[in-house]
Amino acid sequence: MEQTLFSSDFRLGILGGGQLGKMMLYTTRKWDIQTYVMDSDDTAPAFEGCTVFFEGDIMDYEAVMELGRQVDVLTIEIENVNVKALQDLEDEGIAVSPSAKVLNLIRNKATQKKFYQEKSLPTAPFEAMDQPDVNTSREFPFIWKSAEGGYDGKGVKVIRSAADLKDLPAAECIYEDMVDFDMELAVIVARNAKGEMKTYPVVEMEFHPEANQVEYVICPARIPEEVSKKARDLALKVSEAFDHVGLLAVEMFLTKSGEILVNEVAPRPHNSGHYSIEGAVTDQFEQQVRCVLNLPLGSTDTVLPAVMVNLVGTEGHTGNVVYDGIEEILAMDGVTPHIYGKKQTRPFRKMGHVTIVAKEIEKARELAEVVKGKIKVVALAG
Amino acid sequence: MEQTLFSSDFRLGILGGGQLGKMMLYTTRKWDIQTYVMDSDDTAPAFEGCTVFFEGDIMDYEAVMELGRQVDVLTIEIENVNVKALQDLEDEGIAVSPSAKVLNLIRNKATQKKFYQEKSLPTAPFEAMDQPDVNTSREFPFIWKSAEGGYDGKGVKVIRSAADLKDLPAAECIYEDMVDFDMELAVIVARNAKGEMKTYPVVEMEFHPEANQVEYVICPARIPEEVSKKARDLALKVSEAFDHVGLLAVEMFLTKSGEILVNEVAPRPHNSGHYSIEGAVTDQFEQQVRCVLNLPLGSTDTVLPAVMVNLVGTEGHTGNVVYDGIEEILAMDGVTPHIYGKKQTRPFRKMGHVTIVAKEIEKARELAEVVKGKIKVVALAG
Missing domain, CATH: 3.30.470.20 (ATP-grasp fold, B domain)
Structure with missing residues (x-):
């Protein structure tokens, strides 16, 4: 049942229970907005202070659908979530922010960079590829970035010579000019x-x-x-x-x-x-x-x-x-x-x-x- | 076991789960201090955001002792608590603030007013009595205050004539000059x-x-x-x-x-x-x-x-x-x-x-x- 905002029953869902979610809870507590938080770790920072904690994998389609159907608005505190579930929840009429469309554009660095190019938003020159190419003609040094899963310095490496390209994972990536x-x-x-x-x-x-x-x-x-x-x-x-x-x-x-x-x-x-x-x-x-x-x-x-x-x-x-x-x-x-x-x-x-x-x-x-x-x-x- | 402050296990007990307790929880969350909150109402404002909620009567000796023995420091968010338990917890070496001594001085308005008098702290003239005296010689109007249990305007009345003294509860009280x-x-x-x-x-x-x-x-x-x-x-x-x-x-x-x-x-x-x-x-x-x-x-x-x-x-x-x-x-x-x-x-x-x-x-x-x-x-x- 849809609830009135600023009644005592309005429910905000948050996928992820890390510190970003935790710090959002100060506001939901201040305004008495009920929060349904999902994380696979029940010692996650946002475990305390939420109304209902769901121990579950936010990459799992069924888990996200189950949570999403119980809330009035759904948001995230980390991008690595099941985007297909977000899309389906949107289609069912649940307010989801950010949208599945935005997450799809952002989560893959190659897609994100191409988007900037299309929209004429200035960004460093790059090339996207299905996996690292050791025989690149690109001038050294440049940056290798894994297209997916990078975070806090992981999935990013400065490539100073062809040798640096050898141990990289065989997965979608970009080569990007080093910006001075x-x-x-x-x-x-x-x-x-x-x-x-x-x-x-x-x-x-x-x-x-x-x-x-x-x-x-x-x-x-x-x-x-x-x-x-x-x-x-x-x-x-x-x-x-x-x-x-x-x-x-x-x-x-x-x-x-x-x-x-x-x-x-x-x-x-x-x-x-x-x-x-x-x-x-x-x-x-x-x-x-x-x-x-x-x-x-x-x-x-x-x-x-x-x-x-x-x-x-x-x-x-x-x-x-x-x-x-x-x-x-x-x-x-x-x-x-x-x-x-x-x-x-x-x-x-x-x-x-x-x-x-x-x-x-x-x-x-x-x-x-x-x-x-x-x-x-x-x-x-x- | 006594815990180190600013480890993840330090425990603060709070008697009362009202809004004052709730707003203290923003700080305990910010500093990751574990909170053990007791209130008889499990829909109390501080239910969310505490680490452990004890449904219990904070006026009950055994309940307060049980909570108090599990925490490193004990405090209150409302004065109407079992003070005998606080005293015994202090004697067992638990840090209790405010102290039982202070609560005993404050909770009874007659005792509180006498304390100001003894300490030469300026306060409005008053007399303390075991119950309202309808035959008072005090000049009207004056204020009647119940010695115990008054809160938010309850237990306080302006006495404009002897007739106003008739329906007052037969309990300890003070008559106090109306301050201009x-x-x-x-x-x-x-x-x-x-x-x-x-x-x-x-x-x-x-x-x-x-x-x-x-x-x-x-x-x-x-x-x-x-x-x-x-x-x-x-x-x-x-x-x-x-x-x-x-x-x-x-x-x-x-x-x-x-x-x-x-x-x-x-x-x-x-x-x-x-x-x-x-x-x-x-x-x-x-x-x-x-x-x-x-x-x-x-x-x-x-x-x-x-x-x-x-x-x-x-x-x-x-x-x-x-x-x-x-x-x-x-x-x-x-x-x-x-x-x-x-x-x-x-x-x-x-x-x-x-x-x-x-x-x-x-x-x-x-x-x-x-x-x-x-x-x-x-x-x-x-």
Whole structure:
């Protein structure tokens, strides 16, 4: 039975129970929206705080159909879901955001890149192929990317010579020119079904040199106003091209020659928007709930300049987690740790993040290094 | 077994599952602190979002002992708990905040008023008695207050003539002078076991003329700086006098002659501090968690001037709740509704609140009236 929004019985389904889902639950609790969450792991971060937890595989057609038929609106917190089920649920009249169409375009990197090309959205030159071609005539170095399943630095490799091509999986992939960039930027676009759109400020992403994971996100990016405007305009065009409902995180390169190229997108809340919990009027998780429930969008204005630091498992530590030094950073003004609630740490696993706000962005960036030096994600001794 | 704070197994017990408990859970989720919540109603607002829910009577000795022995720290979100059990748990070495001693002093209004008198803390003149005395020589009008069990305007009555004394319950009570006041103020004091103390800014409480419930809370109060300082100093003295660990909300009268009198206190998060979720750097619920876990206190500074409006059930409406007009207020900048998640509405029941922030307090106060006019808590038709 279809339920009235803002009665006590409106049900939002979320596929995936990770930290992104967990942080969406703060908003659903605030507005008393019932949440039906599915994940194969019943110790997943979003297990607590949802109304009903379904232990199930979000790649499984039947499991997703079963969940989807019990909710008023269905969304995701990770792209690796059974898209066929989403399509069939849409056809049955259930509101699904992002749509199966968008997920199909995005989940395969070759398809995604071809889409940008077709829509004349600037992106790095590439070629798509069914499997790596060792006899390529492409100039070294270039980037190999697996078309499917890549995440957090997995499925991506810099190819410096033909030898680097030998051990790659025999699966669909792209070869992409290495972009000579100054900075990696991201813009989150919010769009509801009415077509109302807003962009968050441009953020700057600093990567960890070894793990190929984002280490710091800096908001606002330290770029001229006209570059910022250009990046936000491009992000809007990308969201419109996809006809996407929900958040779309658009990752971009700012090249040394001042061009902005779309790298890739994520149709959901994104690591580059975590700062918004403390740094923006409306945080990205609330904004995602607003988008998928077709509510008016909240302000994306910044409250204070912010830097977000990812808390990842320390190398050499595997086991029951403890957050060493957290009490010290809790004593620092403008510093907010978020712990995702994963019981086990392992090297480079995303375990939480810390937001640092300050009146000046350079001050926040300095404090972020101090924070990084104090807090360590380690395994509990004994 | 005692657990390490900021491991994944640290357990905080909360007696009571109402909205105050629910809003504390946002912080425990953020920091992955396991919560054991007890309430007799398994549709209580804090049912979702806690780790383990115990259906049980928090006035029952055995129930409270059972919960208390399973946690590392025990706190409350309502004063009506079995205090004997808290005392025995303290004696067993469990950290309990607020202490049984403080609850015993506070829960009985006669004891509380005598405590202020002993400690030379200014309060309105009163007399305590075992039951109402109809032959009082006290000058009319005055206030009758039941010593125990009063809440949200219940157990309080203005006595204008001897006739008003006839129908009062034959139970312990106080007669108190009617204070000729300009304003009702409140200050929330935070204190951890290390003795670190902070006060939130002084707020002004506007009451609903009929329901005797707070209708608007205005932060900061529109009073001169020296009055504000006096109120914050007095609140600190009250918290110190109780040797209290946790939040203490100190309600005060500002008299027409400029005196500040302590009215009553609550040893927990308080309606007068709800604005802090959007209006302060550290919200009162996070601060309460910091206090009871003996963590460093967060900044109590204001982010923006704020007004909080209570959302109570509309007269004439009883049944399954719906929040009429909420989409309209979601489109207003600086307006954040909070829905507690009670399934049933009834006249004047506290169902939620709305925070309005703006650059100027008068602007926020104006917007608060607009909000109040748009959103209605009603029963769902059909």
